[in-house]
Amino acid sequence: MSDAPLILGVSGLRGIVGESLTPIVAMKYAGGFGAWLQERVGSRRDARVLVARDGRFGGEALSMVVVASLLSTGCRVRSLGVATTPSVGVALDTMEFDAALIVTASHNPQEWNGIKALVRGLSWQSDPVCDARGTPIGAVADACAPTAAMADELIERYRHGRIDWKTSTETGDHEWDDDTSSKHCLAVKHAVGKLIGESWNGMLGASRLKRVLADSVNCSGSCIDFEFFNKGPVELVQLHGGTSGIFPHTPEPTKKNLSGAGGLCDAVPGLKADIGFAQDPDADRLAIVDEKGNYIGEEYTPVLCAMALMEARKSGDLDPLPPATGRPVFVVNLSTSRMIDDLAARYNAEVVRTPVGEANVVERMKQLKAQGRDVVMGGEGNGGVIWPEVTYVRDSLSAMALTLALMARTGKKTSELVAMINAMGPGDQGYTILKQKTPLAAKADAAPLLERLANHYKQQPDAAIDTQDGVRIDWPANRTWAHIRPSNTEPILRIIVEAPTEPQATQTAQQLQQHIPSGATG
DSSP states (O other): OOOSOEEEETTEEEEEBTTTBOHHHHHHHHHHHHHHHHHHHOTTSOOEEEEEEOOOTTHHHHHHHHHHHHHHTTOEEEEEEEOOHHHHHHHHHHTTOSEEEEEOOTTSOTTEEEEEEEEOOSOOOSSOEEOTTSOEEEOSOOOBOOOHHHHHHHHHHHHHTOOOOOOTTTOOOEEEOOOHHHHHHHHHHHHHHHHHTSOHHHHHHTSSOOEEEEEOTTSTHHHHHHHHHTTSSSEEEEESOOSSOOOSSOSSOOHHHHOSTTSHHHHHHHTTOSEEEEEOTTSOOEEEEOTTSOEEESTHHHHHHHHHHHHHHHTTSOOOOTTOEEEEEEEEETTSOTHHHHHHHHTTOEEEEEOSSHHHHHHHHHHHHHTTEEEEEEEETTTEEEOTTTOSSOOHHHHHHHHHHHHHHHOOOHHHHHHHHHHTSGGGOOOEEEEEEEEOSOGGGHHHHHHHHHHHHHTOTTOEEEOSSSEEEEEGGGTEEEEEEEOSSSSEEEEEEEESSHHHHHHHHHHHHTTSOTTOOO
16 A cells, blocks of 8 residues: 555545555545535436646546546536636536536645545526626636535545446436636636726726736646737736646745746846746646745735725725625635735724635635625635635636736836835734644644644733634734644645744744654654
């Protein structure tokens, strides 16, 4: 038996291809999902499922297994080929399908792959969203990752092999669709048009923006980025914009991975671009490089997008949809920078925090919206922006558009917008975020360690403890916090610390490390 990790959680399934992730593993997960979905739909009709992949090399084989498994549980399947995860979310809403499975390992390295699920309610809005010409482009956003409770059900099915395979006369039918990117591009441009009160091309044409660089790591973002900017007033230069599925560097859009010779940080000032965008393989996350080649990072992405939305509201271009009441709300996870809190205070908005995981953020967004709250946006500090005007899936294309809309509205350069955000920080000193990883043999091994950490810091009168996802410790007096938790997507323990200065952050991280044994085995 392989010692390679197979990770099952709220983010789906991920493993090492050919070791922990084999066709049999994919068959069991997809088959269990198909059987589960058929039960949810009931006896009225067959469940309808979209299948896509992120384009990484080797993903086609797993995609074919997923399709065959779903068909064998009686599902009707429509294959989308290579598509971004948020594009699948938009397609799921516009096509009236019930769910989607996406073969992707998101930011994980080349040897990994996995399966993500999206689901949507069975009700359909009778008044579709339309473009500027009145052409329907879809219903109100609903598609999203399964809730934590749903994810637990799917894991239980996988582990116990609960699959209802159909006979030859009961298998589902299969078809293809190659228009996913167009639907997504239209949805984003329509939403931005509502935001700014004019067309996407009109906004960019009137701005000083001339050139944008995008690094899509030769994966699913490449084609949709080209389509989104094609024939527009701003030139797109694609760095690693091919479709080979071979990553030119480790695909997670971190400073280390984008700072090599010839990388995005070099290319942006070298080509005199206004901004650089870096996507992960399934294009649900976005990191930013400013016009000087400085890596801004992923934490600033949701904050810039939130600022774009609130600036539009301040100008009267965007009002909350009735019957929303109360202060505007941003929903983010516990690991997201306090930048969003300081920005919210600037606009008299509220921040609600959830456990890490897109599904947890979206579930809370929908709960608040059902209560009549004015939910503006959701997000995660990993560069994930969830704009419900487009989709309840983290969406790098929406994040690009909102960032550019903010630049066009304010006339400010990327570095100037970052300086504005940093000025909101404690003492105008900005923010220092340290992110560390410690190997973890199994997620369960973290439990005793986290319990000890929580008990230790509960004894400190100046510390506030949150244990809804690992342990988050806040020290309000010096505006410092730390979050320690096992990853949902990798066999590691994540340690995140944020403080006003680097010495403060480093000192806090060192203090925490004293309580974490090597290997974090508890």
